[in-house]
Amino acid sequence: MSYHDQGDGRHRTPIYRPKDNCEAAYDRSRIYVGNLPHTVSEEDVRDLVEPYGEVKEVYVNAQKGFAFVKLDSAQSAEAAVANLDMNLRRGRRLRVTPASNAKGKLAKAMGQGGAGVRPRDEKPGGRCRLFVGNLPGSTSEEELRKMFEEHGEVQETFLNAEKGFGFVKMGSYEAAEAAKAALDEAPVEGRRIQVRFATQGTCLSVRNLGPWVSNELLESAFSMFGEVERAVVVVDDRGRSVGEGIVEFARKPAAQAALKRCLEGCFLLTSEPRPIWAEPLEYRDWVLGLPERSVSRRGRGYAREREVGPRFARPGTQEHRVAERWKRFLDFEREKRDELEKVLAEERRKLEEEVDRYRREQMVERPFGPPGGSPWQDGPHDQYASYLGYDTGYLGGPQLPYAQYPGGWNNHHRSPY
Known part of the structure; x- marks a missing residue:
């Protein structure tokens, strides 16, 4: 907690800042290169x-x-990733991505702390567990382990041979990344196996973040539930927050506890009474997608659907009439989504206006909060929370009827949000 000078040299209001964590800084000039030949120099x-x-x-x-x-600039790193990722070199498909490693630990890995030191701590986490799919039914757990041991320490394996899939937990993120890059789409007994990172319920998607929420603040806030592997605020191409983020925990129980508390209560990250919305993050692969070799050919569905190739439906046919109904439905869905977006935007605008008005009135009544305390506790906070429809008796402040609130809340539209 630090204090901010208001400009007259006398009044200072408390400002919360998460602890500086220089090692957690993201160096955009560093890249990771995986699936290299073992003879590489x-x-x-x-x-x-x-x-x-x-x-x-x-x-x-x-x-x-x-x-x-490490390259000379972030632009050089971006160019290297764009041009080298998935390139074929010496019979291997390279995996080139931005490196998100901690600065101090990566410095050790690059020779300042002795050879062979891993760039990241070898600690358990969701980013060390891999899903392996499309395995032959004859695969044994020992064969699965040996397959992945070539790329690093294997801590755990699980195999469902009947369903043709398994899970492998590696000793570090780098080992998992190397195994994924080397084995994804690798041929095994006539099949191309699929290797993906398994989120296993440790990742949360968070929304409604304010513009002042940083990666560090997000990580600091969610650390109360358990060890956080990473916390990222999503930004647009201008580097501004889009109000969304991702929090990844080291263990599933911590993620479940955070999700439960966020759904049951109102988790606020800054002085604004703006609760975040959390939900499980669903994994989506938009890089490799679904190659033809990975499409299931079991059953009659594949043969039936592939009898006819790509085409435009001929007008006047039954096929065209059904397709037109689909198009009308999709257009209807788009229109309804647009209408809903407008309604939500208007309700959000109204709510933000009420918040701004309340904050101005609160600054008049009590311009400076108590040292170390929250300006939203007691009195005015109860009135505002009551306006939003919350039961705030536990806060201990006065609970005025809406009509008695300064400005008369009853004169305004009460949003259900």
Whole structure:
């Protein structure tokens, strides 16, 4: 908690800032290169990346088949990722992504703390667990383990041979990333297996974030429920928050506890009474998608649907009439969504206006909150919360009827939100 000078040298209001965590800073000039041949050298990696910018540092783990590279700028790193990711080199499909590693730990990995040190702590978390699909029915758990042990320590395995899938927990995120890059779409007994990160219920999607919420504040807020692997506020192309974020916990019980408390209560991150909305994050793969070789050919559905290829329906046919009904439904759905978006935007505007008005009135009644306290506790907070329809008796402040509130709340439209 720090204090902000209002400008006259006398009045200072409390400001909450999460602890600075320099090691958690995201260095946009670093990239991760995975699925490298085990014979790769530091010079090979340097030659690979140098066409896209000056290479400042290189760390290679040839045994595990991955490397970290620091370039001269974020733009150079973006160019390297855009041009090298999924490229075929020496018979291997490279996996090149931005590196989100902690600065201090990555420095150790790059030679300042001894060779062979991993860029991240080897701690359990959702990003170490992989889903493996499309496995042959004859696959054994021992074979599954050996398959992944080539890319790092395997801590746990689970196999459902009858259904053709399993889960593998690696010892670190880098090992999981290397295994995913090397084994996804790899042929096993005539099948192309699928390897994906398993969210296993440890990730939450959060919405209604205010413009002052940062990655660090989001992580600090959710740490009360358990260890947080990462917390990210989503931004647009101008670097401004879009009001959404992702919180990933190290363990599922912590995520469940956070979800339960956020749904039952009003979790506020700043002085504004703006509760966040949390829900489980559903995994979506928009990078690799669904290759043809991964489409299930079991049953009659595949053969029936593939009897006829892509085409435009011929007008006047039954096929065209059914397709037109689909188009009308999709257009109707779009219109209703647009109408709903307008209604929601208007209700949001009204609510934000009421919040702004209340804050101005509150500053007149009590311009400066108590040191270390919240300006939303007691008195005016109860009145505002009552206006929104909440039972605030536990706060201990006065509960005035709506009509007695300064300005007369009853004269305004009461939003159900």
